[in-house]
Amino acid sequence: MFTSNVRVTEPVVFVLPGDTEDTSGEYDRRMCQNLPATGLPLLELPIAGEWPMPGPLSRSRLARSLAALPDDTIVLIDGTVACGVPEIVVPHARRLRLAVLVHRPLADDPALDPAQAAELDACERETLRLTGMIVATGPWLARQLIxxxxLDPTRVYVATPGTDAAPLATGAxxxxxxxxxAPMTARHGQDVLIRALSTIDELAFKCVFAGATHHDPAYVDELRWTVERLGLASRISLIQPPDDLDLVYDGADLLVLPARGGTSGLVVAEALARGIPVVATDTAGAHDALGTAPGGGVPGLLVPPNNPSALAAALLRWSLDAELRHSLRTSALARSSVLEEWDVAAGRLTDVLSRLQAAPRQPA
Incomplete structure (x- = not known):
């Protein structure tokens, strides 16, 4: 059991989305489970809404919730909630001790049109510049935000996700x-991977797409139709992930994440914990999770987003180059040995929040 080096004596209020089911929600959930064991008194405050662009009711709930907190309360607020509404969050920055937890830049969502992306980017900039502390979920993401x-680098801290202890995958x-x-949505790019696989005759593959299908049923229907149209039904399976993800991971030789936009690195880290190499879109989350293995190797390949040709080329390299496969697998095994479990990750977040407790409050 990991215990934080510095005890946070005041309760921390964690404001988080009330209905997030993607990997950023998993980070929040696992931190909520593990933070109390580090000695941190935690109060969870979920706020339902279509974050980061909430409706009037959700905006009102957030405003009332923040206004009700006593002065000097330590507040960790998920960036999905905070960064799109600076007009609600920033007025409390001098009254509360605010830390914004950022999983990915809001504007990196490929579902946004250019005007929406620009507006969210501006809102995020205002929020992060005017609140007390920024906590990024990885060092690559921290540098990207700075x-x-x-941003002032002295206000940006890192609290990487943890992993679960897991058996090494058997593979095929x-x-x-x-x-x-990944959840089956356009942002996660399953259609990009299907198009890439349809062009590779040299790879005798079987691919399992495991992810929640209820977020965008029309997109899932399109995926199924594309698989049938391209004659790939015997080689591609679309399934809901079972409760025991070890079953999904155990048969995998390679994890492929073709996301169009920024995503968390949790799935990458969980694969590496099982010694599974990775091919993923070049995002901050993937960079942070891949890291560098002891000995200097990198346990994965990164490709540009929304580029079936580049993804196909990476998979073809994986298929034809035995030396590359050995190198990636060796690096994945080495990386698995240095990944931290969730209790350690929670202890590091507690240490970060202790700095917020010790810092003088901004003058009114």
């Missing part, structure tokens, strides 16, 4: 069993 929004033949594990 550069993107011209070391080459052909692919796994794509």
């Amino acid at each position: 550069d993107r929004h011209d 033949d070391g080459v052909s069993r692919l796994l794509c594990l």
Whole structure:
């Protein structure tokens, strides 16, 4: 059991989305489970809404909830909630001790039109510049936020996700069993992977797409139709992930994440914990999770987003280059040995929040 080096004596209020089911929601959930064991008194405050662009009722709930908190309360607020509504959050920055937890830049959602993306980017910049502390879920993301929004680096901290202790994956033949594990939405790019696989005659693959299908049923129907149209039904399976994800991971030789926009690195980290190499879109989350294995190797390949040709080329390299496969697998096994479990990750977040408790409050 990990215990934080510095005890947070005041209760911390964690404001989080009330209905998030993606990997950022999983980060929040696991931190809520593990933070109390580090000695941190935690109060969860979920706020339902279509974050980061909430309706009037959700905006009102957030405003009332923040206004009800006593002065000097330590507040950790998920960036999905905070960053799109600076007019609600920023007025409390001098009264409360605010830390914004950022999983990914809001404007990186490919579902946004350019005007929406620009507006959210501006809102995020205002929120992060005017609140007390920013907590990024990885060092690559922290640097991206500093550069993107011209932030003071001394206000940006890192609290990486943890992983669960897990058995090493058995795999199939070391080459052909692919796994794509993500909610089935356009942002996660399953259609990009299907198009890439349809062009590779040299790879005798079987690919399991495991992910929640209820977020965008029309998109899932389109995926199924595309699989049938391309004659890939015997080689591609679309399934709901079982409660025991070890079953999904165990048969995988390679994890493939073709996301169009920024995503959390949790799935990458969980794969690496099982010694599974990765091919993923070049995002901050993937960079942070892949890291560098002891010995200097990198346990995965990164490709540009929304680029079936580049993804196909990476998979073809994986298929044909035995030396590359050995290198990636060796690096994945080495990386698994240094990944921290969730109790350690929660202890590091507690240490970060202790700095917020010790810091002088901004003058009124």
